[in-house]
Amino acid sequence: MKIPIAKPLFDESEEQAILEPLRSGWVMQGPRVQEFENIVSNYTRAKYAKSTSSGTAALHLSLLACGINPGDEVIVSPFTCVATVNPIEYIGAKPVFVDINPETFNIDVSKIEESITENTKAIIPVHMFGLCADMNPILKLAKKYKLRVIEDAVLALGAFYKGRHAGSLGDAGCFSFHPRKMITTGEGGMVITNNEEIAHNIEIMRNYGASISALQRHQRKFYVLPEYNVLGYNYKMTDLQASIGVKQMEKLGFILKKRKQLAKIYDQELKDLEWLTIPKVPKGYAHAYNSYVCLFIPIKLARDRINLDQLQSMHRKRNEFMRKLEEKGIATVPGAQAVHTVGYYKSKYRLRESEFPASLMACKLSITLPLYPQMNHEEQYYVISCIKHFKKM
Numbered sequence: 001m002k003i004p005i006a007k008p009l010f011d012e013s014e015e016q017a018i019l020e021p022l023r024s025g026w027v028m029q030g031p032r033v034q035e036f037e038n039i040v041s042n043y044t045r046a047k048y049a050k051s052t053s054s055g056t057a058a059l060h061l062s063l064l065a066c067g068i069n070p071g072d073e074v075i076v077s078p079f080t081c082v083a084t085v086n087p088i089e090y091i092g093a094k095p096v097f098v099d100i101n102p103e104t105f106n107i108d109v110s111k112i113e114e115s116i117t118e119n120t121k122a123i124i125p126v127h128m129f130g131l132c133a134d135m136n137p138i139l140k141l142a143k144k145y146k147l148r149v150i151e152d153a154v155l156a157l158g159a160f161y162k163g164r165h166a167g168s169l170g171d172a173g174c175f176s177f178h179p180r181k182m183i184t185t186g187e188g189g190m191v192i193t194n195n196e197e198i199a200h201n202i203e204i205m206r207n208y209g210a211s212i213s214a215l216q217r218h219q220r221k222f223y224v225l226p227e228y229n230v231l232g233y234n235y236k237m238t239d240l241q242a243s244i245g246v247k248q249m250e251k252l253g254f255i256l257k258k259r260k261q262l263a264k265i266y267d268q269e270l271k272d273l274e275w276l277t278i279p280k281v282p283k284g285y286a287h288a289y290n291s292y293v294c295l296f297i298p299i300k301l302a303r304d305r306i307n308l309d310q311l312q313s314m315h316r317k318r319n320e321f322m323r324k325l326e327e328k329g330i331a332t333v334p335g336a337q338a339v340h341t342v343g344y345y346k347s348k349y350r351l352r353e354s355e356f357p358a359s360l361m362a363c364k365l366s367i368t369l370p371l372y373p374q375m376n377h378e379e380q381y382y383v384i385s386c387i388k389h390f391k392k393m
């Protein structure tokens, strides 16, 4: 049996939807983008939704629209995709890493305040794997120190924190529509916000800095050229992508339900394996289960902080575990990078691997199990059985 790590959910509805822009000839940002944005803003209950070409672009534009400048410091956890941190660098601002809580993979809120300086201007909480960061203490600190909060909700469309949609709690929230995310448009992203000025700035900056969009120009006075008063980018989503996005949003309820059901089965079947820590969902949170990520270590040991030698030895064993699953046709991947250990950041900021021990441990010992809405009972129980019998493999 071949079990992939993830699989996008497409059917004839996406195939049909993409024909409309193809036939009309309007394939760039236009009416389908507007429709997709309206659907996402209604769904998340955010006043504004502005699409972009990727989650990275959404984060970049959000930082710019929030007024982050060169030299400003932005607090972020290192256990994430490098694409969370890169946009801080694009601006010439400085990422200031704060370690994670290994039980949730999200920023350790008890460590944020000690990292705030007079240069700190923003916090980017990352909702890892679809579980929200503990937003209330973050929002409280942001208020106290006048910081912007930009949620990296790239993995968390459909997740909730205390009754509120992931992405809708801070100044801006960013989503991605890459094929491994909750829904996909191939590539693509979206910023949601309740702040009119942020929304307006994003709209302008994604479109070369033009004061009006191409669609507006065609609908109104096509002979008037736009003004360009700010430096802009080309970070636009196309109508081809958005026509798929509209159909994907119709499936989101089903996708969330299936992911939750599959996660519950993994929980029940794997909870008694003493060498594996399954994902934890604190009270008041709804996990979107973009990924089901375990730690190849008992949680007690993970909390106690093993030393580097122990970590290396466990890391080798985790890799062996992943290799054996691969032999059985089961794809797995590590959860995420520890960004402070990747070449660019390590050398630029002279960071030591051991500086953020929980992130390092999560990087070296995490394992993402296959999970996709189409996964059937037989496939999932095959994965479970191979995991349970791994020691005999």
Ligand SMILES: Cc1ncc(COP(=O)(O)O)c(C=O)c1O
Pocket (backbone or CB within 6 Å): 054, 055, 056, 057, 080, 081, 083, 084, 126, 152, 154, 155, 175, 176, 177, 178, 188, 189
């Ligand atoms: C947590 C996180 N943030 C940001 C990104 C960047 O999103 P995109 O690939 O759409 O640029 C990713 C991509 O995987 C991610 O995992």
